[in-house]
Amino acid sequence: MNQQTKQAGQQEFVLALDQGTSSSRAILFDHAGNVVRLAQREFRQYYPHPGHVEHDPYEIWQSQLAVAHEVLNDAGISASQLRAIGITNQRETTVLWDRKTGEPVGRAMVWQDRRTAPMCEALQAAGHSDMIREKTGLVVDAYFSGTKLRWMLDNIKGARQRAQRGELAFGTVDSWLIWQLTDGKRHVTDVSNASRTMLFNIHTFEWDDELLALLDIPHKVLPEVVPSSGEVARTVPHLFGLEVPIAGIAGDQQAATFGQACLSPGMAKNTYGTGCFLLMNTGPQPVVSRNRLLTTIGWQIGGQTQYCLEGGVFMGGATIQWLRDGLKIIESAPEVEPLARSATTLAAWCWCPPLPGWAPRTGMHSRAARWSA
Numbered sequence: 001m002n003q004q005t006k007q008a009g010q011q012e013f014v015l016a017l018d019q020g021t022s023s024s025r026a027i028l029f030d031h032a033g034n035v036v037r038l039a040q041r042e043f044r045q046y047y048p049h050p051g052h053v054e055h056d057p058y059e060i061w062q063s064q065l066a067v068a069h070e071v072l073n074d075a076g077i078s079a080s081q082l083r084a085i086g087i088t089n090q091r092e093t094t095v096l097w098d099r100k101t102g103e104p105v106g107r108a109m110v111w112q113d114r115r116t117a118p119m120c121e122a123l124q125a126a127g128h129s130d131m132i133r134e135k136t137g138l139v140v141d142a143y144f145s146g147t148k149l150r151w152m153l154d155n156i157k158g159a160r161q162r163a164q165r166g167e168l169a170f171g172t173v174d175s176w177l178i179w180q181l182t183d184g185k186r187h188v189t190d191v192s193n194a195s196r197t198m199l200f201n202i203h204t205f206e207w208d209d210e211l212l213a214l215l216d217i218p219h220k221v222l223p224e225v226v227p228s229s230g231e232v233a234r235t236v237p238h239l240f241g242l243e244v245p246i247a248g249i250a251g252d253q254q255a256a257t258f259g260q261a262c263l264s265p266g267m268a269k270n271t272y273g274t275g276c277f278l279l280m281n282t283g284p285q286p287v288v289s290r291n292r293l294l295t296t297i298g299w300q301i302g303g304q305t306q307y308c309l310e311g312g313v314f315m316g317g318a319t320i321q322w323l324r325d326g327l328k329i330i331e332s333a334p335e336v337e338p339l340a341r342s343a344t345t346l347a348a349w350c351w352c353p354p355l356p357g358w359a360p361r362t363g364m365h366s367r368a369a370r371w372s373a
Contacts, residue, residue: 010078010080010081011030011031011081012030012031012081012082012083013028013029013030013031013036013075013077013081013082013083014028014029014082014083014084014085014086015027015028015029015068015071015072015082015084015085015086015244016028016029016085016086016087016088017064017068017085017086017087017088017177018088018089018252019060019064019087019088019089019090019173019174019177020089020090020252020273020274021090021093021110021111021112021273021274021275021318022042022043022045022273022274022317022318022321023040023041023042023043023063024040024041024043024060024063024064024066024067025038025039025040025041025067026038026039026064026067026068026070026071027071028071028072028075028077036071036075036077037070037071037072037074037075038071039067039070039071039074040067041063041066041067042063043055043056043059043060043063044056044059045110045321045325046107049115051113051114051115051117052113052114052115053109053110053112053113054107054108054109054110054113055093055107055108055110056107056108057095057097057104057107057108057176058104060108060173060176060177061176061177061180064177065180065239068240072240078241079240079241079242079244080241080242082240082244083245084231084244084245084246084247084248085181085235085244085245085246085247085248086246086247086248086249087174087177087178087246087248087249087250088174088249088250088251088252088255088256089172089173089174089177089193089251089252090110090111090172090173090252090274091111091172091173091192091193091196091251091252091253092111092143092144092145092148092172092196092197093108093109093110093111093145093172093173094108094109094145094148094149094152094170094172095108095170095171095172095173095175095176096149096152096153096156096159096163096168096169096170096221097168097169097171097176097179098162098167098168098169099166099167099168099169099184099187100167102179102180102183102184105152105156105159105162105168106152106156108173108176109148109151109152111143112318113142113148114142115142115151116142116147116148116150116151117141117142119142119147119150119151120140120141120142120147123140123147123214124140128140128214131210132198132211132214135201135202135203135208135210135211136195136198136199136200136201136202136208136211137195137202137286137288137294137295137296137297137307138196138198138294138295138296139292139294140198144196144197144198145172145196145197145198145199146197146198146199146211146215146217147198147215149170149197149199149215149217149221150215150216150217153216153217153218160218163218163220163221164218164220165220166218166220168221169187169221169223170217170221170222170223171187171189171223172189172193172196172197172251174189174190174193174249174251175187175188175189175193175223178232178233178246178249181233181235181236181239181246182233182234182235182236182246183236185233185236186232186233187223187224188223188224188225188226188232188233188249189223189224189225189226189249190225190226190227190228190249190250190251190299190300191205191225191226191227191228191297191299191300191305192228192249192250192251192254192255192296192297192298192299192300193249193250193251194207194223194225194297195296195297196251196296198211198215199211199212199215199217199222200225202286202295202296202297202307203286205225205300205305206225207219207222207225226249227300227301227302227303228248228249228250228254228299228300228301229247229248229299229300229301229302230247230248230301231245231246231247232246232247232249233245233246234246250299252273253271253277253279253310253312254279254296254297254298254299254308256269256271256277256279257269257279257281257298257308258298258299262279262280262281263281263306264281264283265281265282265283266280266281266282267280267281268280268281272316272317273316273317274316274317274318274321275312275313275315275316275317275318276312276313276316277310277311277312277313278310278311278312279296279298279308279309279310280308280309280310281298281306281307281308282295282306282307282308282309283306283307284304284305284306284307285307286307287307287309289309293309293310293311294309294310294311295307295308295309295310296308296309296310317333320333320336321333323336
């Protein structure tokens, strides 16, 4: 308990920042774990070319900060009553920025972005799939951050040279938010997010030199990797009026697995958001799937690491957003359920195959193909 709170006898709260693919949310929890306030703000999705999906990093940050202030103001809570801030985030989305100015070198490449698929096919053809899977637990796919970062370094003018000189910083969205919250004092990510980059060895808990060399990624751009729980930084005073500890980081699906209390091996969750993701806790040892599910780090707390198996559907709530914003055949998400219930047979529905629905090259992908056939 900080001294200000102790002296005033005030109730304490935890502020959760939930930075998702479609929106930024902030949730204020009291000491008993009850939700006190929640605020949410959507932000723009950019589709500059077929297969390209981008976000504005500044809009991510501004929307996240705005909802954080909104819940505090609505609840009448001062920052002196915050015990800690926790961060959960869309995972593989890739941001690259200038270490001195904090300015992004371009838009963020979202996890849904498929422009590096040819690069991944080349890695597979060259026989690197088994080595990558053994070290990272991942299949070779454009979904993950490694090839996105490589694309940025190769295609943004001057980026590779600046990265080699140590002038640029790479991070997933958690790293970007912590950089902003600390005015660049901390460049970190946690093990759950690092395990989604295709650059991190999930057995040694280090950025892997062989993988970095394979993708031609300079080590200087990478964040420090920290546990999922424990104070890693403090916010700069001007954001909330005083320093607030940042004491938890986890990728959104791992955070959901922990939050759904899947704390023992064999326990699993399936959550529905922009996409739909199934994760099962496999305990302190990584398990290799026989059906090409992903092996990933769940979390690391107190020196203990839990691993998970994962399968996913990329287009869940994103499909509803597409119906609203792309096809414009609905005006709001709640319209979808009555429409679905109005269908008397499955024949009344038709799915559009070009949507990147099922997670690529996983066991869930093959089973979906058989089911839809």
